[in-house]
Amino acid sequence: MMKQKIRIGCGAGFSGDRIEPAIVLAEKGNLDYLVLECLAERTIALAQKRKLQDPCKGYDPLLVRRITSLLPILVKNKICLITNMGAANPVEAAKKVSEIAQQLGLKVKVAAVSGDDVFDKIDKNALAIETNEPLTTSGELISANAYLGVEGILEALKNEANIIITGRVADPSLFLAPMIHEFNWATDNYDLMGKGTVIGHLMECAGHITGGYFADPIKKPVENMDILGHPFVDVFQDGSAIISKVEGTGGVVNLQTAKEQLLYEVINPFEYFTPDVIADFTTVKLQEIAENQVQVSGGTGKQRPNTYKVSVGYKAFFLGEGEISYAGSSAFERAELAGKTLEKRLKNQFDDFRVDYIGLNSVHRQSINAISIPNTMPEIRLRVAGKAKTIDEATLIGEEVEALYTNGPAGGGGVRKYVNEVIGIISVLINREDILPQTSIFEA
Template sequence: MKQKIRIGCGAGFSGDRLEPAVVLAEKGELDYLVLECLAERTIGLAQKRKLQDPTKGYDPLLERRIESLLPLLVQNNIRLITNMGAANPVAGAKKIVEIAQAQGLAVKVAAVYGDDVFAHISPETLATETNQPLSNSGELVSANAYMGVEGILNALEADAQIIITGRVADPSLFLAPMIHEFGWQTDNYDLMGKGTVIGHLLECAGHITGGYYADPIKKPVADMDKLGHPFADVSADGSAIISKVAGTGGVVNLQTAKEQLLYEVINPYEYYTPDVIADFTTVYLKEIGENQVQVTGGTGKAKPQTYKVSVGYKAFYLGEGEIAYAGASALERAHLAGDTLEKRLSPRFSDLRIDYLGNNAVHRTNFGHTETPYEIRLRVAAKASNPADAALIGEEVEALYTNGPAGGGGVRKYVNEVIGIVSTLIDRKDLKPQVSIF
């Protein structure tokens, strides 16, 4: 068994930048590269794409990421673990093999699936958030359970170099190679907790290297244009040192590590994952060098007997329109436009929102600031039950070109179908991870 491995995180969400993962694969001297590309709404949208085309449903950036990474993964003997399979890991695995063949490369690819539990979810199942039947939310389109390490471990034992999964809990993507390489027992909840802490620190990629931390006044971060993504040197005792590739931008320090440690953590004593209920209160972070933070501590207790299930439903169609006003009386003219559209649209739309971007759109107030902005952008949005009604919002905004007030320009209009998300629970015994090798 190894005593130390290096795991890098090349993506923290589906739309993350491609270059940092390439830098990690080329210069990071990694054993494993993880691409964490899945979120709650992401998988609902992926299910929609799969319904429209059964050969799709994997991450829309899969081809571009794999085409750039594959030669480096093979050349540097790096194993890739990613949840870019989204709603269709098998199709994603086949696409990776197709890309490898086109590049003249040979790789063993494993698809991990079984998270799709749509067939096992009743519309009468209660939603965790509302304690009401799921069907009360709207037409259900997806139900995916947050799996743990089991399927990934099976793929690692099968010697797969690339492992593509569906909905797997974010820290599990990082915990699995630790278990595999160090021979940890999955019922050693102390080690499961420690590994989950490390995975949680890495999972958002640029968060811990200063991206989301940066503030040019209070927390300046250098070279944001070439922000690097993190890697961790993990030891068999469950400790780690988090850093980034030399020469990349950003920073890894005590502050960035603390911010990420607390990210999305409601109860630090009990952080639920499919593999362990982790306790973050015993974690100790220490800055031991430039861009080096040592992580020790963390523990856990027995994993829950249920899996969390993310359920997607058709929520509504969103109609939007934007127009800009500039110069003297910009805000006053924007208010006149907004008042005009409110009178026209409010009889038809019960949930209408009018924002003055640059003045009070985020906080719904300007906190008493009396300066008149030189330019303002009006945004009008409303929910509708169908795309035709939603389109009326943008059409009315566009009509302001000639129907006034004066000086409006730069109109944009959109109609989007919004997938909503609620959660429920499913018994562990009702789900069995599956693995296919290509």
């Protein structure tokens, strides 16, 4: 029998999100589905890098911790989990989830949705959307993942999977798929696809819509952020919805938080491209109907695009950094002397070299107010950074900062040095016909 309403919770909005809100949702949210959205462009490129080092890895680093904490609650409360924690290796992620279930003595059916890895299918000389230059001019390519839509998840739901682990799937599709499955929506009904995509977009960033990223203690105060709750949404068969959060959790769901999230990453609200639909956000209506309850209606769409967007990762550069603090009388002057000294020693060795005085000009690149007059600064932290072609070159920056301990100026302390290989991201398009989503089933 087709349901008239389903409840979907969003327990994570990025890979490093807290685990606790998802547990609260699973325990107290009376959910039908729990979504963990843990994948971004750079996240999957880094996951591909880990997979190159170990073919059994490449899934989300927190997968084991999240699944171990959540699985008993999900099974107990009969909640279906949909997550892109598979990252670069959804099949191995599904195998790991099955292994955890066996260790916990739980019986689950796990589905892996793959097919988004198109590294061997893309034209390496294709022009990048961002630069209009061939992909290979950016650097050594390491990954290429297409943004898939709902198809693979729908196949997993048809096979009654309890846990669905995907790779790169468009964020709203994680939420749209259970709506299509439960309400028997036709995937060529672009009005409903548009409505479902609006709801998915509102939910995908988790704590954004419950006041997390929204909060400003002066202009937009939010209470109890230490126990910030993540959202759930009641979706109805006609594509309308009510977004809320678990009672007793921190944060707020109101018209302002919903509006901010609706506009998040939307360049053209008339045409928001996803693999499932080109959604139109301009007819969306939001209404605050009770405390921490926002009703969502409207929105529409038109035929889905004939291409998938592909996120391509490449080795961009090595970033070398060093930091040191100065405090007390003439703190800024000593920091400035140190910065100028390192600039003389290092600048000509790097294509891009930067000296920041954190607290004074590290964000705005200039003093931002009268309080920040340099000679009144009681403390200052110097940061020096440069882009390098090799790890050895990048290491030199931190070593030079550390050398300030005895080579002056006086009173420097708290040195930290870092070297990080930076993965760049560019995009191309690939024909939809060239990609076939695949669903693999594992039973524990």
